[in-house]
Amino acid sequence: NRKYVIAVLPGDGIGLEVMPPALRCLEAAAKRFGFKFEFREYPWASCIYYQEHGVMMPSNWKELLKACDAIYFGAVGDPASVPDHISLWGSLLLFRREFDQFINLRPCRLIPGVPSPLANRQNHTIDFVTVRENTEGEYSSIGGRIFEGTSRETVIQNTVFTRQGVDRVLRYAFELARSRPKKKLTSATKSNGISITMPYWDERVEEMAKEYPDVKVEKYHIDILCAHFVQRPHTFDVVVGSNLFGDILSDLGPACTGTIGIAPSANLNPVSSKDDSAKEWMPSLFEPVHGSAPDIAGKGIANPIGMIWAGQMMLEHLGEKDAATAVIKAIESVLARGGTNLLTPDMQGKGTTQSLGVAIEQEI
Amino acid sequence: NRKYVIAVLPGDGIGLEVMPPALRCLEAAAKRFGFKFEFREYPWASCIYYQEHGVMMPSNWKELLKACDAIYFGAVGDPASVPDHISLWGSLLLFRREFDQFINLRPCRLIPGVPSPLANRQNHTIDFVTVRENTEGEYSSIGGRIFEGTSRETVIQNTVFTRQGVDRVLRYAFELARSRPKKKLTSATKSNGISITMPYWDERVEEMAKEYPDVKVEKYHIDILCAHFVQRPHTFDVVVGSNLFGDILSDLGPACTGTIGIAPSANLNPVSSKDDSAKEWMPSLFEPVHGSAPDIAGKGIANPIGMIWAGQMMLEHLGEKDAATAVIKAIESVLARGGTNLLTPDMQGKGTTQSLGVAIEQEI
Ligand SMILES: CC(C)[C@H](C(=O)O)[C@@H](O)C(=O)O
Ligand SMILES: CC(C)[C@H](C(=O)O)[C@@H](O)C(=O)O
Numbered sequence: 001n002r003k004y005v006i007a008v009l010p011g012d013g014i015g016l017e018v019m020p021p022a023l024r025c026l027e028a029a030a031k032r033f034g035f036k037f038e039f040r041e042y043p044w045a046s047c048i049y050y051q052e053h054g055v056m057m058p059s060n061w062k063e064l065l066k067a068c069d070a071i072y073f074g075a076v077g078d079p080a081s082v083p084d085h086i087s088l089w090g091s092l093l094l095f096r097r098e099f100d101q102f103i104n105l106r107p108c109r110l111i112p113g114v115p116s117p118l119a120n121r122q123n124h125t126i127d128f129v130t131v132r133e134n135t136e137g138e139y140s141s142i143g144g145r146i147f148e149g150t151s152r153e154t155v156i157q158n159t160v161f162t163r164q165g166v167d168r169v170l171r172y173a174f175e176l177a178r179s180r181p182k183k184k185l186t187s188a189t190k191s192n193g194i195s196i197t198m199p200y201w202d203e204r205v206e207e208m209a210k211e212y213p214d215v216k217v218e219k220y221h222i223d224i225l226c227a228h229f230v231q232r233p234h235t236f237d238v239v240v241g242s243n244l245f246g247d248i249l250s251d252l253g254p255a256c257t258g259t260i261g262i263a264p265s266a267n268l269n270p271v272s273s274k275d276d277s278a279k280e281w282m283p284s285l286f287e288p289v290h291g292s293a294p295d296i297a298g299k300g301i302a303n304p305i306g307m308i309w310a311g312q313m314m315l316e317h318l319g320e321k322d323a324a325t326a327v328i329k330a331i332e333s334v335l336a337r338g339g340t341n342l343l344t345p346d347m348q349g350k351g352t353t354q355s356l357g358v359a360i361e362q363e364i
Numbered sequence: 365n366r367k368y369v370i371a372v373l374p375g376d377g378i379g380l381e382v383m384p385p386a387l388r389c390l391e392a393a394a395k396r397f398g399f400k401f402e403f404r405e406y407p408w409a410s411c412i413y414y415q416e417h418g419v420m421m422p423s424n425w426k427e428l429l430k431a432c433d434a435i436y437f438g439a440v441g442d443p444a445s446v447p448d449h450i451s452l453w454g455s456l457l458l459f460r461r462e463f464d465q466f467i468n469l470r471p472c473r474l475i476p477g478v479p480s481p482l483a484n485r486q487n488h489t490i491d492f493v494t495v496r497e498n499t500e501g502e503y504s505s506i507g508g509r510i511f512e513g514t515s516r517e518t519v520i521q522n523t524v525f526t527r528q529g530v531d532r533v534l535r536y537a538f539e540l541a542r543s544r545p546k547k548k549l550t551s552a553t554k555s556n557g558i559s560i561t562m563p564y565w566d567e568r569v570e571e572m573a574k575e576y577p578d579v580k581v582e583k584y585h586i587d588i589l590c591a592h593f594v595q596r597p598h599t600f601d602v603v604v605g606s607n608l609f610g611d612i613l614s615d616l617g618p619a620c621t622g623t624i625g626i627a628p629s630a631n632l633n634p635v636s637s638k639d640d641s642a643k644e645w646m647p648s649l650f651e652p653v654h655g656s657a658p659d660i661a662g663k664g665i666a667n668p669i670g671m672i673w674a675g676q677m678m679l680e681h682l683g684e685k686d687a688a689t690a691v692i693k694a695i696e697s698v699l700a701r702g703g704t705n706l707l708t709p710d711m712q713g714k715g716t717t718q719s720l721g722v723a724i725e726q727e728i
Contacts, residue, residue: 077556084556085563093557117595119483143522143560153527157560158507163517192441192448193457193611196507196521199449223611224655227619230594231481247557247587248612255591291588 002035013292014302015074021357056090101267104132108253113335124234132246173240188241261303263289264310330363366399377656378666379438385721409455420454465631468496472617477699488598496610537604552605625667627653694727
């Protein structure tokens with residue numbers, strides 16, 4: 001009698017639209033594989049909530065989320081009404097930091113049926129995963145301004161790499177590479193230009209590589225690595241990068257294989273366990289890579305697959321492997337069947353969130 | 365009787381290979397348009413020089429370069445023998461800083477004949493230019509390490525934006541956008557994640573936009589902007605970004621239109637003038653976007669067009685507009701004629717540096 005309590009935070013914009021079909025897919029999977037979900041849906045962690053309450057979340061947010069097995073997150077942000085640094089740092093980025101979700105895992109695959117902007121990709125299998133450091137680096141949020149409003153005005157922000165922060169994400173990436181058939185790890189760097197933090201990153205990669213002689217390690221500067229994502233995406237396997245570089249690569253990858261609309265993101269704290277009463281429990285968070293997309297919000301045309309695929313990663317994380325497999329298979333077979341009337345506009349179709357979501361739900 | 369003194373620094377790797385054909389193209393243009401070049405070729409600013417002398421350059425390098433009208437730079441770097449931070453910060457990055465070459469201008473065009481990895485690009489004109497801040501930002505080189513070698517080890521690097529530094533590159537970009545038919549400026553940011561420096565960049569963009577009501581301004585976070593470079597490169601006109609973001613975008617753009625091998629880079633100090641005896645003269649530097657490419661060095665197959673096109677930008681800068689036009693026309697017509705035997709491998713051909721260079725030279 002397996003039961004999972006899930007905090008559901010639809011957020012803003014298309015987050016509100018892709019969440020309902022995704023929840024139905026999860027329900028369908030639970031039904032088929034004999035377990036139960038309790039979805040606790042909260043309207044906070046959204047700009048809608050902020051406009052009413054002047055804060056992004058109620059003060060007991062941490063308690064409420066820690067009562068759950070995982071967090072299922074839509075998208076947050078509405079720059080027209082609330083500055084991004086308030087909405088993001090008051091929700092998503094805060095969760096990553098507070099729950100120490102130090103791994104951001106983002107698979108990228110070329111799925112038959114999804115039109116890719118790249119020519120001649122049919123002959124290749126593209127199937128890699130980005131492992132992004134998710135708590136420090138360029139997103140330190142420390143720094144400030146001096147001589148404000150004058151011609152000497154100077155603004156400084158620190159990038160912070162810690163031994164623990166770098167090593168744990170590299171460790172995860174090396175282990176993941178080892179577990180995959182290609183056993184290849186690509187590290188994103190920019191040590192030729194960013195001359196203090198990035199050489200440190202490189203050093204830690206080299207150091208850890210000694211423990212993984214079976215993993216083929218390569219290092220590229222972020223500029224040329226972005227170029228290679230376009231020119232030979234099929235050659236990548238596990239790609240590891242800092243908070244910023246991982247962010248860039250995990251949008252670029254799905255853009256190359258077709259659309260960011262299908263890309264999922266798992267924000268993991270892989271060392272916290274609900275069964276370990278000695279340590280504070282810190283839930284992981286699952287979300288689509290895309291944001292709230294104010295430009296298409298309200299039209300009912302957002303691609304629900306990013307949200308559904310994130311649900312698939314949550315199922316994996318919860319240990320429901322068979323259900324996870326069923327969900328990804330359903331996504332694949334619906335996409336392969338495809339058709340202009342089913343695919344959403346980001347996949348060059350005329351379909352709706354609703355109809356694409358239902359098709360996947362039925363397939364499960 | 366126009367004569368230009370040019371410091372020629374071939375550098376390392378393929379820099380040594382693409383320089384000779386490029387110099388021949390410049391000579392051809394000079395001959396046709398009735399002016400003269402004096403090329404002062406120096407073997408320093410290279411890892412070859414470093415290995416012999418233990419330094420990247422002779423102590424009077426500044427004097428030698430300031431005696432010239434411009435610097436024509438190949439590529440530097442040989443990570444196998446000299447760490448990048450020594451070779452780059454001891455040459456190219458030092459020049460940018462010391463000569464205050466605060467604009468890095470990098471045009472990106474889809475040129476008929478160059479195979480692009482993007483599908484269906486034939487119907488579109490892709491013609492944009494990246495304006496990269498070239499002296500500060502993420503390339504500050506200030507910061508350091510603490511608790512070295514322990515589990516508390518922490519490495520910090522500062523990103524530094526100054527009012528003057530940001531405003532002058534934005535001013536240049538706005539003026540450039542105003543001068544072009546599309547009058548559109550895209551600003552790269554990441555103010556949702558990098559919460560101190562990037563919001564400042566955005567503020568300065570908004571402030572200056574008020575002075576340019578005729579310029580259409582848009583702002584994108586770097587992650588989604590990279591995705592848009594792949595998905596709709598034809599919609600961009602002038603793209604402005606920080607040192608790091610400009611670096612990334614100016615590799616990604618040419619990768620989308622075909623190859624980094626043809627992309628040029630002008631490192632400009634647009635306010636320094638040789639005629640102004642009151643201020644120190646600071647020459648500008650012209651280089652291909654590609655690096656020294658140790659993997660293909662010595663094979664004679666490097667694409668010489670990046671170097672030649674950089675020469676074209678130098679001609680523009682020197683005021684030789686007709687010669688500049690002739691060079692870009694020659695590049696275009698040779699590429700349009702194309703053919704497997706002429707195009708270098710980065711353009712899916714079997715051609716050599718030598719034969720492609722000669723073809724362009726003859727066309728001029
Ligand atoms: C070699 C490297 C330091 C340099 C940079 O990042 O500026 C290069 O990538 C460039 O784009 O000119
Ligand atoms: C919304 C933004 C702060 C966020 C990030 O940069 O981390 C997003 O782009 C992501 O990739 O999850």
